[in-house]
Amino acid sequence: MKLKFSPEDEAFRQExxxxxxxxxxxxxxxxxxxxARAFVAAWVGRLHRGGWTGISWPVTYGGRGLSPVRxxxxxxxxxxxxxxxxxxxxxxxxxxxxPTLLACxxxxxxxxxxxxxxxxxxxxxxxxSEPGSGSDLASLATSGRIEGDAxxxxxxxxxxxxxxxxxxxxxxxxxxxxxxxxxxxxxVICDMRTxxxxxxxxxxxxxxxxxxxxxxxxxxxxMSNVVGAPGSxxxxxxxxxxxxxxxxxxxxxxxxxxxxxxxxxxxxxxGIGLESALMQRILMARAEAAALRALTYETFFKDAVSPFxxxxxxxxxxxxxxxxxxxxxxxxxxxxxxxxxxKPWVEDYLESFSETIAGGTAEIQRNIIGERVLGxxxxxxx
Amino acid sequence: MSVDLNLSGEQRQIVxxxxxxxxxxxxxxxxxxxxGGDCDRAMLAEVAALGWFGLGVDERQGGAGFxxxxxxxxxxxxxxxxxxxxxxxxxxxxxxxxxxGQTGLAAGIMSGRVHSALTTPLxxxxxxxxxxxxxxxxxxxxxxxxxxxxxxxxNAAESGKCIDRTISxxxxxxxxxxxxxxxxxxxxxxxxxxxxLVSAQLLGMxxxxxxxxxxxxxxxxxxxxxxxxxxxxxxxxxxxxMRVKVLGSLVPMAALAEQDGQxxxxxxxAAARMLATRYAVxxxxxxxxxxxxxxxxxxxxxxxxxxxxHLLENLGSTARARDIAFASMNSLRAEA
Numbered sequence: 258m259k260l261k262f263s264p265e266d267e268a269f270r271q272e273x274x275x276x277x278x279x280x281x282x283x284x285x286x287x288x289x290x291x292x293a294r295a296f297v298a299a300w301v302g303r304l305h306r307g308g309w310t311g312i313s314w315p316v317t318y319g320g321r322g323l324s325p326v327r328x329x330x331x332x333x334x335x336x337x338x339x340x341x342x343x344x345x346x347x348x349x350x351x352x353x354x355x356p357t358l359l360a361c362x363x364x365x366x367x368x369x370x371x372x373x374x375x376x377x378x379x380x381x382x383x384x385x386s387e388p389g390s391g392s393d394l395a396s397l398a399t400s401g402r403i404e405g406d407a408x409x410x411x412x413x414x415x416x417x418x419x420x421x422x423x424x425x426x427x428x429x430x431x432x433x434x435x436x437x438x439x440x441x442x443x444x445v446i447c448d449m450r451t452x453x454x455x456x457x458x459x460x461x462x463x464x465x466x467x468x469x470x471x472x473x474x475x476x477x478x479x480m481s482n483v484v485g486a487p488g489s490x491x492x493x494x495x496x497x498x499x500x501x502x503x504x505x506x507x508x509x510x511x512x513x514x515x516x517x518x519x520x521x522x523x524x525x526x527x528g529i530g531l532e533s534a535l536m537q538r539i540l541m542a543r544a545e546a547a548a549l550r551a552l553t554y555e556t557f558f559k560d561a562v563s564p565f566x567x568x569x570x571x572x573x574x575x576x577x578x579x580x581x582x583x584x585x586x587x588x589x590x591x592x593x594x595x596x597x598x599x600k601p602w603v604e605d606y607l608e609s610f611s612e613t614i615a616g617g618t619a620e621i622q623r624n625i626i627g628e629r630v631l632g633x634x635x636x637x638x639x
Numbered sequence: 640m641s642v643d644l645n646l647s648g649e650q651r652q653i654v655x656x657x658x659x660x661x662x663x664x665x666x667x668x669x670x671x672x673x674x675g676g677d678c679d680r681a682m683l684a685e686v687a688a689l690g691w692f693g694l695g696v697d698e699r700q701g702g703a704g705f706x707x708x709x710x711x712x713x714x715x716x717x718x719x720x721x722x723x724x725x726x727x728x729x730x731x732x733x734x735x736x737x738x739x740g741q742t743g744l745a746a747g748i749m750s751g752r753v754h755s756a757l758t759t760p761l762x763x764x765x766x767x768x769x770x771x772x773x774x775x776x777x778x779x780x781x782x783x784x785x786x787x788x789x790x791x792x793x794n795a796a797e798s799g800k801c802i803d804r805t806i807s808x809x810x811x812x813x814x815x816x817x818x819x820x821x822x823x824x825x826x827x828x829x830x831x832x833x834x835x836l837v838s839a840q841l842l843g844m845x846x847x848x849x850x851x852x853x854x855x856x857x858x859x860x861x862x863x864x865x866x867x868x869x870x871x872x873x874x875x876x877x878x879x880x881m882r883v884k885v886l887g888s889l890v891p892m893a894a895l896a897e898q899d900g901q902x903x904x905x906x907x908x909a910a911a912r913m914l915a916t917r918y919a920v921x922x923x924x925x926x927x928x929x930x931x932x933x934x935x936x937x938x939x940x941x942x943x944x945x946x947x948x949h950l951l952e953n954l955g956s957t958a959r960a961r962d963i964a965f966a967s968m969n970s971l972r973a974e975a
Binding site for chain 2: 258260261262263266325326329518531536537544545547549550552555557558559560566569572573620622623626627628630631632634635636
C-alpha cells in the first residue's frame with residue numbers, strides 16, 4: 258500500500274491549479290435548454306483546448322494517455338477550484354458513453370465519436386429506461402427491426418437527461434423479435450437528429466426540465482451503429498452501468514468534501530456552533546465524505562473483489578448526498594423557503610432526490626449488493 | 640506506481656499468519672465456555688513471541704520493523720476475533736515507553752515479560768482496569784494523556800461487571816500513581832495511533848458481525864426459503880456490507896496518511912474514529928436483529944460484537960475526535 262505523488266505528479270497538480278484559477282467560470286450554467294447546451298459546449302471546449310478532457314484516454318482518440326493518478330489529481334483540483342458540476346449535458350458523453358465506446362466500440366466508432374466527445378462538439382444522452390421498464394430494465398420493449406443494413410426503431414424511452422439538447426444517444430433496443438429478458442438486446446448509437454424522433458422535456462420536482470421522454474417512429478439507424486455484437490446489448494449495457502455506478506462519478510464524489518465544508522461555513526455564518534447537534538451532524542457528514550474520497554481512490558487504485566462492489570459506492574454516495582442536502586435545509590431554516598436566499602442549496606436539495614433513483618434505485622443497488630456481492634439467494638419469482 | 644492501495648505481498652502474509660494464529664488460539668468459540676479468558680499470561684506471552692507487540696516498532700529498537708499500516712492490519716484481525724484490549728495496551732505501552740526513552744519497559748512488553756492492562760476513566764475518581772488479572776502495569780488512556788502506572792494494589796481492587804462480559808473489570812483509584820506520562824501536544828501522535836488501532840478493531844468487528852449475519856441469512860429458513868432471500872433481510876445485510884466497505888477504505892487510507900505525515904492525517908484519523916464507532920455499533924445491532932431470538936441469547940455470538948463496540952467507543956475520547964475533525968476540516972485545502 259502506498260499513496261505518494263511523484264514530483265512530476267505535483268508539477269501536474271500545479272499546472273492544473275494555475276489553469277483552473279485562470280479559466281474557471283464563475284456561477285452556475287443554465288439549468289436546461291439551448292442555453293445550457295451553449296454553456297456546456299463552451300466549457301468542455303475550453304477544457305479540451307487546455308488539455309483537460311480525456312486525461313487518461315488514449316492519445317489516438319484525442320486523449321492525453323496519462324495515468325489514473327493524473328486523472329484523480331485533476332478531479333481533486335477541479336473540486337478545489339469550485340469549477341462547474343460535471344453532472345451537466347456532457348456527463349453522459351465524457352463519463353459513460355465515451356468509456357463504453359472505448360471498451361466495446363469498433364475502430365470506426367471510436368475514431369469518429371471519441372474526439373468529438375472530448376472537444377465538447379458532441380453531447381450524448383442515455384436511452385435505457387422505458388415507461389414500463391424501470392428497475393426491471395431487461396423487460397424493455399422498444400424494438401429495432403433489422404431491414405438490410407439498418408435497424409428500424411419504434412417505441413419510447415424515458416428519463417433521458419439532456420435528450421432535448423443532445424446529439425447522440427446510447428440506445429438499448431430489443432433487436433431479436435420474440436426474445437425475452439436480457440437476451441436479444443443491442444446497444445446502439447442513435448443520432449438524435451434522425452427523422453422520426455420526438456423529444457418531450459419533462460419538468461422535475463425542482464421545477465427544471467433537463468430530462469425527457471423520447472419517442473421513435475420508424476427511426477432508421479445504420480447497423481454500423483451497433484456497439485458490440487447485435488444481440489449482446491445487455492453485456493454492453495452492463496459495461497455502461499458499471500461505469501455509471503463506478504468511475505463516472507469520481508469527480509462528483511471528490512466534490513462532496515468541499516460541499517460539506519461550504520455547508521459548515523454557511524452554518525457558522527448562521528451562528529450555529531460546534532456544540533450544536535446540527536454541527537455535529539455536519540461533522541459526521543464530513544467524516545463520511547472523507548471516507549467517500551478513500552472509496553474513490555480505491556476505485557482507481559485497488560483491485561476490486563467484485564465488479565458489483567461499485568453499487569456500494571454508488572449507494573453510499575447517493576444517500577450521503579441526500580443527507581448533506583437535507584442538512585443544508587436545516588442550516589438555512591426559514592431562509593430555505595426562497596431559492597435565491599439559500600442559493601444553490603434549495604435547488605440542490607430538490608435535485609438530490611434523483612440520486613437514489615437514477616442509474617438503478619437504492620433498492621436495486623441493495624439487491625445487487627445482497628445477491629451479487631454477498632451471495633444471498635434471489636427471492637422466488639412469481 | 641506511486642499510488643497502489645492493494646496490500647503488498649508481505650502485508651498479505653502478515654494478515655494470513657495473524658488469521659492462522661487467531662483461528663487456532665483465539666476462535667470466537669472460546670467465549671462459549673469461559674468468560675474473560677484472554678488475559679492469562681501464557682496467552683499474552685504467546686502474543687509477544689509472535690512479535691505483535693513490536694510489529695510497528697523499528698528494528699533498531701527491538702521491533703519487527705513494520706509500520707503503523709501493518710499494525711492497523713493486525714488490529715483489524717484482532718477485532719474480528721475479539722482479542723483482549725490488553726494487546727492494545729501492550730502496543731500502546733511500547734510506543735509510550737519508547738517516546739519517553741523507557742527502553743527497558745518497551746523491551747519488557749515486547750518480550751512478554753511485562754503484562755499491561757488497558758485502563759480507562761470510569762466515573763468520579765475511579766478508573767476501570769480491563770482484563771488486568773496478573774498485570775504488571777496499567778496503560779492509562781484518558782483525556783489529554785497516556786500514562787503508565789504500576790499495578791500494585793490491583794488484587795485488592797473491587798471487581799465490576801463490564802458491559803462486555805468477555806472482559807474483566809476492576810475499579811481502581813489511580814490518583815498520583817502514574818510512573819510517567821505523555822501529555823498534551825506531545826501525546827497527539829500516540830493518540831492518533833490509538834484512535835487508528837481502535838478504529839481498525841471496530842472495522843474487524845463490523846466485518847465479522849456482517850459475515851455471521853450473512854451466513855445465518857443463507858441458512859435460516861422461514862416461509863419455505865432462506866430469510867436472506869427476502870429484501871427486508873437482504874437490504875439490512877447490504878447496509879452492513881456498505882458500512883464495512885466504507886470503513887475498510889477509510890481506515891487504511893488514514894493510516895497511510897498518518898504514517899507518511901500528510902497534513903490531512905489528523906482529519907482522516909478523527910473521521911475514521913467517528914465512523915468506526917458508529918458503524919460497529921450499527922452492525923452489531925443489525926447482526927442481533929438478523930439472528931432473531933437466537934441473536935438475543937448469550938450463546939449466539941451476535942451480541943459480542945455490539946458489546947465490544949460499546950467498550951471501545953468509550954476508550955479515549957469521541958468528543959476529542961469531533962473537535963479535531965472540526966478544527967482540521969480544511970486540511971486538504973491547506974495541503975493543496
